[in-house]
Amino acid sequence: MTPAFRPIAFVLNGRRVAVRVHPLKRLLDVLREDCRLTGTKEGCGEGECGACTVIVDGKAVNSCLVPVAQAAGTRVTTIEGLHGRHRLQAAFAELGGAQCGICTPGMILAASTLGPKPTLDEVRTGLAGNICRCTGYEGIYRAIKAANKARGARREARGEGREARGTARARTAARRRRP
Amino acid sequence: MSRSVGRNVVRKDGTAKAVGTARYVDDLTFPGMLHARTIRSTIPRGRIVRMHRRFDAAGFTIVDARDIPGRNLVSLIQEDQPCLAEGEVRHAAEPLLLLAHEDRERLLQAQVEVEYAPAPALLDARESTHVFKEIRIARGDLDTGFREADLVVEGEYRTGHQEHLYIEPNGMIAVPEHGGVTVYGSLQCPYYVHRALCVLLDLPEDKVRVVQAETGGGFGGKEEYPSIIAGHASLLALKSGRPVKLIYDRTEDMIATTKRHPSTVRHRTGVMRDGRLAAMEIDVLFDGGAYCTLSPVVLSRGCLHATGPYRCDHVRVSGRVVMTNTPPNGAFRGFGAPQTLFAADVHMERIAEQLGMDPVRLRELNALRPGDSTATGQVLGADAAALDVLRAAVSRSGFHRKRRAYRGTGRGIGLSLFFHGAGFTGSGEVKLKSRASLELTPDGVRILVASTDIGQGQRTVHAQIVAEALGLPFEAVEVAAADTSIVPDSGPTVASRTTMVVGGLLKRCAEEMKARLGALTPRAYLRRHGPLVITKQYEPPPGLVWDDDTYQGSAYGSYGWACDVIEVERDPVTAGTRSPRRWSCATARWPTAS
Numbered sequence: 001m002t003p004a005f006r007p008i009a010f011v012l013n014g015r016r017v018a019v020r021v022h023p024l025k026r027l028l029d030v031l032r033e034d035c036r037l038t039g040t041k042e043g044c045g046e047g048e049c050g051a052c053t054v055i056v057d058g059k060a061v062n063s064c065l066v067p068v069a070q071a072a073g074t075r076v077t078t079i080e081g082l083h084g085r086h087r088l089q090a091a092f093a094e095l096g097g098a099q100c101g102i103c104t105p106g107m108i109l110a111a112s113t114l115g116p117k118p119t120l121d122e123v124r125t126g127l128a129g130n131i132c133r134c135t136g137y138e139g140i141y142r143a144i145k146a147a148n149k150a151r152g153a154r155r156e157a158r159g160e161g162r163e164a165r166g167t168a169r170a171r172t173a174a175r176r177r178r179p
Numbered sequence: 180m181s182r183s184v185g186r187n188v189v190r191k192d193g194t195a196k197a198v199g200t201a202r203y204v205d206d207l208t209f210p211g212m213l214h215a216r217t218i219r220s221t222i223p224r225g226r227i228v229r230m231h232r233r234f235d236a237a238g239f240t241i242v243d244a245r246d247i248p249g250r251n252l253v254s255l256i257q258e259d260q261p262c263l264a265e266g267e268v269r270h271a272a273e274p275l276l277l278l279a280h281e282d283r284e285r286l287l288q289a290q291v292e293v294e295y296a297p298a299p300a301l302l303d304a305r306e307s308t309h310v311f312k313e314i315r316i317a318r319g320d321l322d323t324g325f326r327e328a329d330l331v332v333e334g335e336y337r338t339g340h341q342e343h344l345y346i347e348p349n350g351m352i353a354v355p356e357h358g359g360v361t362v363y364g365s366l367q368c369p370y371y372v373h374r375a376l377c378v379l380l381d382l383p384e385d386k387v388r389v390v391q392a393e394t395g396g397g398f399g400g401k402e403e404y405p406s407i408i409a410g411h412a413s414l415l416a417l418k419s420g421r422p423v424k425l426i427y428d429r430t431e432d433m434i435a436t437t438k439r440h441p442s443t444v445r446h447r448t449g450v451m452r453d454g455r456l457a458a459m460e461i462d463v464l465f466d467g468g469a470y471c472t473l474s475p476v477v478l479s480r481g482c483l484h485a486t487g488p489y490r491c492d493h494v495r496v497s498g499r500v501v502m503t504n505t506p507p508n509g510a511f512r513g514f515g516a517p518q519t520l521f522a523a524d525v526h527m528e529r530i531a532e533q534l535g536m537d538p539v540r541l542r543e544l545n546a547l548r549p550g551d552s553t554a555t556g557q558v559l560g561a562d563a564a565a566l567d568v569l570r571a572a573v574s575r576s577g578f579h580r581k582r583r584a585y586r587g588t589g590r591g592i593g594l595s596l597f598f599h600g601a602g603f604t605g606s607g608e609v610k611l612k613s614r615a616s617l618e619l620t621p622d623g624v625r626i627l628v629a630s631t632d633i634g635q636g637q638r639t640v641h642a643q644i645v646a647e648a649l650g651l652p653f654e655a656v657e658v659a660a661a662d663t664s665i666v667p668d669s670g671p672t673v674a675s676r677t678t679m680v681v682g683g684l685l686k687r688c689a690e691e692m693k694a695r696l697g698a699l700t701p702r703a704y705l706r707r708h709g710p711l712v713i714t715k716q717y718e719p720p721p722g723l724v725w726d727d728d729t730y731q732g733s734a735y736g737s738y739g740w741a742c743d744v745i746e747v748e749r750d751p752v753t754a755g756t757r758s759p760r761r762w763s764c765a766t767a768r769w770p771t772a773s
Contacts, residue, residue, distance in 0.1 A: 038206035039199025041395070043346040044429040051346055079199035093193030100634025101196030102347040102395025108197060133346050133396050134634040 010071045012037075013081030023069035028052045030068045031078055039079035039105045043131070050130030053106030054078050060110045062129070079105035088112055091147035096139030103132045111144050117152065118144070183643040183653045191638040191658055192393070204350040204365045204392040209422035212352070213240065214283045215415050217425070218276035218291045219435060220268040223300035223504040227266055230276060233290035240419035242277040247414065249381030253407055253470075254374055257311070260470035260507065262379055262410045268295065270469035270506045272435040274407070279415040279423050300504040304441065304466035309502035311467050312475035314482045316496040316730045318554045324458025324493025328449025332530045336446070336522035341439035343511060347395020349404060349436060350426035353412035359386025360413045366405040367397045368671035369629050373663050375406035376413055391661040397633035399510035402673055403472055404436045437509030440465040440477055440500065444485070444522035449493075454536050454544045456491040459554075463498035463519055468507035474500040477508075479604045481515030483734045486554050487523030488565045488598040489545040494554040510673060516599060524595045539573055542596050557733045564740040569596050572742035572764040581746070589749040596742045600735030602676040605725040608717055608736070613670035615684035617645065617692055619711040621702045623655025624692065626685060627712075629669040630677045631661045637677050644682045648689035649696075667714060679737065680717065687715045741765035 007018040012035060019034045031040050031054065040063055043051030047062040054063045055077040082089060088108045091097060098104040107130045114126045123144055124137075132140060195201040218230075232241075244251050244265040253260040264273050275293065280286040301307055325331065351364035359382050366372055369389040376387045389409070394401065412425040427435070442465050449458035463481055467474035482498040513520075527545075531538035546565040552558045572594060573579070581592045602608050616627035626645060632638045642656040649656075659665060669681045691713050696704050704711065725732040744762040749755075 032206075037199075038202070041203070041347065042205065043348075043395075046429070049346055082198075084194070084198040089194075089197040093197040094189050096190075098190070098193050098196040099636065100345070100347070100394065100396040101192065101201050102203065102345075104196045105199045131346060133344055133398070 008068055008072045010073060011075045013077055019068065021068060024067045026064055027054070027066040027068050027071050027076070028063040030071075031063060031076075037078050037080050041102050041105060043102065048131070049103070050110060050127075051103050051106045053110050053130060055109055055113060058113070060113045060129075077109070079109060082108070082112070086112065087147040087150055088144065091143035091150070092140070095143040095146055096135065097143030099132075099134035099139070103130060106130055107132065107140060111140075114144070117148055120145075183646040186643075188639060188643060188653050190636055191642060192632060196393075201393045203347055203395055204352060204363055205347075205424075205426050207352055207363055207392060208424075209352065209354055211281075212422040212424055213279040213281050213415065213419060214286050215277060215279040215412060215423050215425040216286050216289070217274050217411060217431070217435075218278065218293070220264065220271055220273040220275055220293070220295075222268060222295050222297050223271045223302070225268050225295040225297035227264065227268060227275065228294040228296055231292040231294070233292055234288070238280055238282070238285070239289065240279040240415050240423075242411075242414045242418055243275070246418055247379060248417070249377075249379045252378065253403075253410070254378040255371075255403055255406070255472060256475055257471035260472065262407060262414075270504050272506050273469070274411065274435075277411050277415050279419060302503055302505060304464055304501050304503055305443065307501035307503055311471045311500045311502060312478050314478055314496070314498040314730065316482055316485075316494065316554050318491075318495075318556065319493035321458055321460055321493050321495050324491070325449045327451070328457040329452040330450045330533065331447060332450060332526070332533050333447045334445070334522075334526045334529050336442075336444045336525055338439075338442045338518050338521060340441050340508070341511060342433055343396070343398040343400030345396030345398055345400055348427045348429055348432040349401065349408055350424070351405065351408045351412040352422060352424045353409065353416035354422040355416045355420055357386065359388070360416060361388040361390065362409045362413060363390045363392045364405055364409055365394045365401055366391055366409075367394070367399075367401045367631050367633055367673060368403075368405075369631065369661050369663050369666075370668045371403060371671055372406050372409045376409060379410045380413060380417065387663075389663045391631045394631060394633045397631075397672075398512045399514065399673065400436060401633065402510035402671060404509065435506060437468075437472065437507055437511070439511035440467065440474070440481075440508040440515065440518065442466070442481070442518035442522070444519055446522060446526040448526065448530060450530055450534065452534070454534055454541045456489060456545050458493040459486055459491045459495075461485045461494075461496045461519075461523075463496065465498070465500040465515065465518070466503050466505065466508065467500045468503060468505045470502075470507045472507045472509045474508065476604060476607075477510070477515035479515070480513075480600070481519045482730075483555065483600060483604060484516035484598070485519040485523060487520055487527065488547050488596055488740065489523070489527070489542075490547050490551045491545070491554075496554060513599070514674065516597075520595070520597045524597065528593075537579075539569070539578065539594070542569055546596065547598070553734070555734050556731050557735075559738070562737065565596060565598065568740050568742040568764040569594075572744050572762050575764065576744040576760075576762040578744055589751060590746065592744065592746045594742060594744045597740075599675060599739045599741070601674075601679045601737045601739055602735055603670075603674050605727055605732075605734055607674075608670075608676070608680060609719050611670045611717065613681060613684065613717045614667040614714055615669050615681050615688060616667050616712055616714040617685060617688035619692065619701050619705060620657065621705060623651050623657070623701055624649065624689070625657040625659055627659050627666045628681055628685070629661050629663065629666045630681045631672045632658075633672065635677070637672065640678050641682055641685055644678075645685050645689045648686045649693050675739065684715045684717060688713045691715075739765060
């Protein structure tokens with residue numbers, strides 16, 4: 001007998017969803033199995049590799065470490081939520097940021113939280129929780145740099161100022177720090 | 180003509196991977212699918228006395244060795260490894276029993292207690308007398324070499340187990356259909372899995388279909404082990420009559436699947452005062468683990484690279500790979516060569532130290548050049564680029580300046596010069612008889628090969644080669660899925676053979692197709708003449724002769740040459756090390772991926 005669970009509601013890629021699952025079910029499994037979004041990958045299941053990275057309320061988190069109950073009332077973005085239109089996605093595809101591709105969705109989501117113009121050191125620190133086994137990271141750094149350059153160029157063309165996202169960057173750095 | 184090779188193109192699978200739509204095995208589901216789990220031994224050696232089921236079997240499918248319709252073995256080189264242990268256990272984490280259930284939670288909670296009669300385990304390769312394979316390579320006369328030498332330098336170098344750590348763990352789905360089975364999985368070699376399943380399940384070739392799902396890295400770790408997982412999933416699928424998904428979690432993958440062979444390599448080298456190598460005596464010992472797997476071939480490549488990319492007239496390489504009661508070791512990038520190359524190049528540093536000589540100068544003096552011959556007597560062609568890559572790496576990295584500047588600090592800089600035989604060792608390619616096909620489509624062509632893209636970019640490089648040979652745009656070349664029901668056996672995706680060997684076959688297919696097309700567009704040709712598929716089979720290049728018995732001749736059709744330089748910094752607080760900079764010099768066809 002499967003016990004009846006109370007619905008857990010959150011906003012997934014801009015849409016409100018409610019799932020009736022065990023509150024301790026991993027957010028990763030809820031996304032992949034109950035929401036049928038398989039772009040989020042499992043690499044280690046213990047928060048080491050970052051393949052399952054999703055964005056919860058603006059922060060990159062390992063969805064394998066989040067019981068779905070903790071996601072109640074939050075805004076969750078997965079790779080599907082970028083709709084293939086994010087500049088990082090094109091840059092990763094074109095510049096060698098993706099090879100076997102299993103780390104790519106998590107890597108792109110983590111990179112999207114790094115602020116408008118991260119330095120190479122900030123990128124390295126910001127992505128320290130995302131392991132890539134194929135690229136040696138050079139292709140990833142190249143893609144992030146190019147994506148940010150394209151973004152800057154577009155903004156200048158539109159005459160917009162650069163918004164400050166220092167806080168997001170500080171949060172990411174704090175999250176990535178290991179004991 | 181449009182250029183594709185050597186130009187940066189967008190990888191064929193890049194967008195699907197960046198957008199999240201690429202489908203890996205765990206992303207696939209089938210109606211009525213069961214989840215599966217492997218019960219493994221917890222001791223390294225002993226006899227299984229009894230297995231006690233400590234769960235309610237309702238809804239479970241349970242498979243042991245008695246359920247195997249064909250032969251209980253993992254078909255590879257020697258027929259020594261069972262797919263499921265029968266009576267005897269030879270290593271920890273050996274598969275004993277398989278369970279499947281549609282509810283994953285119930286599956287994970289099921290307890291099986293195994294009663295053993297343990298036996299003493301052999302865990303040290305140096306004490307093993309069970310030899311899987313022995314190899315000897317001899318050139319010149321060792322005694323003469325040592326007599327001429329001014330100095331003898333000795334050293335012993337060891338490496339341990341190493342895990343591939345592809346980010347996607349191993350996994351398979353088996354679907355019973357058409358009186359046989361179709362498996363979808365994370366794998367490098369569809370036809371290895373195909374052959375293993377035919378033997379295990381006693382099915383004819385056309386009743387077994389193997390399809391590669393998008394694969395999240397392999398590095399050799401998905402060369403032979405997937406045959407076991409596919410076998411397990413298929414046994415459960417055939418018994419239950421339902422699709423079965425068997426995905427390893429990270430822990431199981433690390434504990435149970437193959438690792439790089441641990442090695443002990445001893446060098447005894449005669450050296451002239453001016454740095455020339457006069458004699459090299461090299462002893463190679465690999466720990467094969469509990470079953471043979473690919474160990475003989477791993478040892479072979481290890482021995483063939485044991486001298487490093489250096490010339491010497493008097494050489495003896497003695498190698499053996501032995502059995503221990505540890506999980507079997509297997510394919511891993513470089514396939515035995517990294518272990519022996521590591522030993523050879525650390526030993527070169529030791530020689531340089533003893534001679535008081537600059538280590539770059541020592542390597543320059545001894546590096547293999549065009550016209551030189553290797554320990555097996557293979558005369559190298561004009562593409563022997565050891566000196567070029569060495570000089571490029573040294574100059575780009577500022578090696579000499581830094582080496583002086585870092586002396587006595589917590590920093591250091593080092594280099595490694597190496598070569599790598601492309602393709603199968605010795606007569607391997609001749610025995611494989613690989614085939615590749617090219618099919619004309621209305622808008623261009625479709626590549627049909629069993630080679631798999633595991634992140635290295637096979638789809639893209641093959642499409643580049645075909646596009647260039649046909650003079651078609653890169654975008655007009657499609658690459659079919661590696662599915663044994665539609666692609667010919669192009670051999671395994673291993674041994675740096677995919678670009679050179681299978682790519683070479685495709686180039687020949689494309690050249691013939693170009694001649695057949697003449698001035699017609701693909702669409703016009705199809706309208707006038709109907710479908711066109713061209714298949715080519717491997718033929719050894721002229722002059723390539725190899726003798727498996729004497730280990731003499733051309734070990735490989737061609738070699739890659741490379742030099743790595745790395746800076747290392749010691750952290751005085753953690754006592755760990757950090758590598759702030761590295762350089763790698765080699766040659767490439769697709770710059771983005773290298």
